[in-house]
Amino acid sequence: xxxxxxxxxxxxxxxxxxxxxxxxxxxxxxxxxxxxxxxxxxxxxxxxxxxxxxxxxxxxxxxxxxxxxxxxxxxxxxxxxxxxxxxxxxxxxxxxxxxxxxxxxxxxxx
Amino acid sequence: xxxxxxxxxxxxxxxxxxxxxxxxxxxxxxxxxxxxxxxxxxxxxxxxxxxxxxxxxxxxxxxxxxxxxxxxxxxxxxxxxxxxxxxxxxxxxxxxxxxxxxxxxxxxxxxxx
Numbered sequence: 001x002x003x004x005x006x007x008x009x010x011x012x013x014x015x016x017x018x019x020x021x022x023x024x025x026x027x028x029x030x031x032x033x034x035x036x037x038x039x040x041x042x043x044x045x046x047x048x049x050x051x052x053x054x055x056x057x058x059x060x061x062x063x064x065x066x067x068x069x070x071x072x073x074x075x076x077x078x079x080x081x082x083x084x085x086x087x088x089x090x091x092x093x094x095x096x097x098x099x100x101x102x103x104x105x106x107x108x109x110x
Numbered sequence: 111x112x113x114x115x116x117x118x119x120x121x122x123x124x125x126x127x128x129x130x131x132x133x134x135x136x137x138x139x140x141x142x143x144x145x146x147x148x149x150x151x152x153x154x155x156x157x158x159x160x161x162x163x164x165x166x167x168x169x170x171x172x173x174x175x176x177x178x179x180x181x182x183x184x185x186x187x188x189x190x191x192x193x194x195x196x197x198x199x200x201x202x203x204x205x206x207x208x209x210x211x212x213x214x215x216x217x218x219x220x221x222x223x
Contacts (some may be wrong), residue, residue, distance in 0.1 A: 031209030100152035
């Protein structure tokens, strides 16, 4: 079993819909990262969080440390949000290395 | 700031050839790392460095060498390319000593025939 699991693997939605992508992990962590990768493009960090909730524009990330679960929400989704969203956690046992989820491929149709 | 730069963007090698993928950052980050990304899989750590002169192996180090002679540069060397090394390679950097945001280069798409 992977230490970081994302769901769903693939998600297709209509423009304007509210999107939720989930990340569950099985190790103790000091931080969780959400990143975005556009087709053929590089990887951009969206959020890094260790508790509570963060918001940036239409993106919201939440984390529940007790339940070892994080969600990434996109409000009023737009075709330009189409990308792969990746969750990664920094284990408490490591100063440096991240444990990566396999990613969620999101397609927003106009 | 240029951030994290990688060269080349694309490369085709024949089996057995060697080459070096270049990575540089101008943010004075101590931590630098190399990942490979294959279809359907998460990023896998190849090698990482926590400062000049210090490197260590990640999850999939076989067939790759690294060195870190300066804070800015972290080249990845393929010693004898194999088709299994066909992948997209990303370099990343961050401050170390805590959970810090990771900055990624644009990637190098490598094909080994």
